[in-house]
Amino acid sequence: MKWMILGGEGQLGLTMANQLTKLDVDYISLSRSQVDITNQMDIEDWIIREKPNVVFNAAAWTDVDAAETSIDEARKVNSLGPKLIAEACARFGALTIQLSTDYVFSGNADTPWPENAKPSPISVYGKTKAEGERLTLEANPNGAFIVRTAWLYSPWGKNFVKTMARIAVEETRKIEVVIDQVGQPTSAIDLSTRIHLMITNNLAPGIYHGTNSGQASWFELAQEIFNLIGEDSRRVLPINSTQIQRQAERPLYSVLAYDHWMAQGMLPMQNWKDALKDVLPTILQANETGE
């Protein structure tokens, strides 16, 4: 099995490459300067040259607020790009793994969203990702996996957990964090391991929810980070989303359900608190060395 990672310099691209190295899997990881996923020739040339069995698309427009004013650009990367990748995979007989997001849902719920719930995005980012899902499934109906994830963190790239850990350790100030958005903090390491397992276990193509289990608000997540580090979690102060001005609206309740994993005989991923405990020491190290 040979894997090809697209968007190889992003947080999840770097994490997946690291996991595949650990698992001794043959792979090539390509950065944006090597493959622009909106360029059909780039994609096809590399697939012809490398003959991957699995194409893992971690490339995306991920600036949720900027997408509100750069609609065409966000759509090109999040909708057209996945379509071109899935078409090329179908043509050359490779599996497509397309990453998606809890932001394809409105957040107007109080029970977890199943995989087959109709997307109801409330932001441009969510709309473009939902379109990317649909186009991927249409273009490679027998070989496409959509993996929706959420609130990703890892020792690589920029993310909320790294930022909070740095504030906890290096600063003494208090920090206001939103309490009315509830989702699933997810270790990019756990997610990468799970996606690899999904392929080695020959799971059926379709939509899966790739998040650590349980649920939390951003406030609870920040408090847990402070507690685990041994800093005073009373420095974390709760605020409501209405108290901060942001261009894009965020879903208030975007917890995802795992019916498809269960139907395929796989348990949900571990609880977010256990995952955080696993990864935090490496995140603290990365902060220390300025990675």
Ligand SMILES: NC(=O)c1ccc[n+]([C@@H]2O[C@H](COP(=O)([O-])OP(=O)(O)OC[C@H]3O[C@@H](n4cnc5c(N)ncnc54)[C@H](OP(=O)(O)O)[C@@H]3O)[C@@H](O)[C@H]2O)c1
């Ligand atoms: N991070 C989260 O919390 C989160 C939550 C839910 C879902 N997801 C999904 O998970 C996936 C991975 O996210 P991430 O956190 O790893 O994002 P990330 O760190 O922002 O990485 C995205 C990568 O895509 C690259 N890219 C952008 N446009 C490209 C193009 N046209 N061609 C090739 N590469 C391009 C970016 O390059 P530049 O930096 O040079 O622009 C960046 O390296 C995405 O599909 C995202 O929607 C993430």
